[in-house]
Amino acid sequence: MKMKFWLARIPMVMKLYFGLLGGWLLTTAMHIPDGYLSPITCIVMFAIVLPFWVRGVMKLREKLNAKTAPLVALLAAFSFVLMMFNVPIPGGTTAHAVGGALIAILLGPDIATIAVSIALLIQALFFGDGGILSFGANCFNMAVVLPYVSYAIYHALTKNITLTSKRRLWSAGLGAWAGLTIAAFFAAVEFGIQPALFHTANGTPLYTPYPLSVSIPAMVIPHALIASVVEALVTVTVVAYLQRANQAALQINQEKSPVPVELGSLARLRPLWITLIVLILLSPIGLLAPGTAWGEWGTEQFVGLGLKIIPTGLAKLSNLWSAPLPDYDLPASGNATLGYILSAAVGIVIIAIVVWLFTLLVTSGKKSPAKVTISRGK
Numbered sequence: 001m002k003m004k005f006w007l008a009r010i011p012m013v014m015k016l017y018f019g020l021l022g023g024w025l026l027t028t029a030m031h032i033p034d035g036y037l038s039p040i041t042c043i044v045m046f047a048i049v050l051p052f053w054v055r056g057v058m059k060l061r062e063k064l065n066a067k068t069a070p071l072v073a074l075l076a077a078f079s080f081v082l083m084m085f086n087v088p089i090p091g092g093t094t095a096h097a098v099g100g101a102l103i104a105i106l107l108g109p110d111i112a113t114i115a116v117s118i119a120l121l122i123q124a125l126f127f128g129d130g131g132i133l134s135f136g137a138n139c140f141n142m143a144v145v146l147p148y149v150s151y152a153i154y155h156a157l158t159k160n161i162t163l164t165s166k167r168r169l170w171s172a173g174l175g176a177w178a179g180l181t182i183a184a185f186f187a188a189v190e191f192g193i194q195p196a197l198f199h200t201a202n203g204t205p206l207y208t209p210y211p212l213s214v215s216i217p218a219m220v221i222p223h224a225l226i227a228s229v230v231e232a233l234v235t236v237t238v239v240a241y242l243q244r245a246n247q248a249a250l251q252i253n254q255e256k257s258p259v260p261v262e263l264g265s266l267a268r269l270r271p272l273w274i275t276l277i278v279l280i281l282l283s284p285i286g287l288l289a290p291g292t293a294w295g296e297w298g299t300e301q302f303v304g305l306g307l308k309i310i311p312t313g314l315a316k317l318s319n320l321w322s323a324p325l326p327d328y329d330l331p332a333s334g335n336a337t338l339g340y341i342l343s344a345a346v347g348i349v350i351i352a353i354v355v356w357l358f359t360l361l362v363t364s365g366k367k368s369p370a371k372v373t374i375s376r377g378k
Helices: 002-007 010-023 039-063 066-082 100-107 109-127 135-157 167-192 212-245 270-288 299-304 312-317 336-362
Strands: 087-089 093-095
Touching: 039 109, 039 135, 039 336, 066 100, 066 109, 066 270, 066 336, 100 109, 100 135, 100 167, 100 212, 109 135, 109 336, 135 167, 167 212, 270 336
Parallel strands: none
Antiparallel strands: 087 093
């Protein structure tokens, strides 16, 4: 009886699925838009993340060259696409994984900072996902805090163990979960200090109107329970695959020598590029998550949420940049689902070109290393 009950509802569920898939277009969590943070906060956050970019470039030059650029391009593209998969969380909002933990485990947190920052830059410039003025804050949260915390935990728990040990799996998962959760906490703090520090003479907030007592639980709890779990599952899945199919990739960050050229070759990375293409085709699943991410509402949505006065600073800065493909939509396609897929493809192409050119610039004049053989560990 129960089987017949559910079978009878399959057509209704499918109709609802495709209706939502074709009609809804949502933003994602933790990408702080312009106007939510004061210009002073944005400058401070940019100054904080700048040394991490410098260190990342130095590590990129030390470990990679033009022939191993596809490896960084692949991981940056993976982060970009992963952030397009929204998952619903209680309260009618959404959240997403980032992929920064996985990149940190494979290439180290320094290079992960560069890879995720490039993905965030493309999202902000071309798709309006995250602000231009708040770019430094977004990079600090997702490209610095997330990979550094994740890798610190993973590294501490996997010293002197074999590459095939199951301990690497739960260590990677724990690191990924903690990294994204702590990144959400920092984003919440950046939101929550705004009304206390930046307000009019009568106390009206100029930027984010929600204090720490609201922003911290609103950001941390949903991420800890859902988004960070997704980050952990994605990280564990890929690490488990590499343990079986490409153990050398897991040892890249343990070696002082440059990344072997063969590990960056398109042929060696073909299975992962195919996986990336599959993720692009599946990316419209992110459209299914109802609601808008907490802390990414537009001025009109604030009114709908019951806020009587729109913060003047937020209203002034919210339209600072007009992205050519806002919300991952291509109006000319005439279909939200197709537009989302094409936006993902466009983003991947742009990231590949930017990473390749950036790597060429950083490693210019550097000789390609001799072929290096990476051991399988103890």
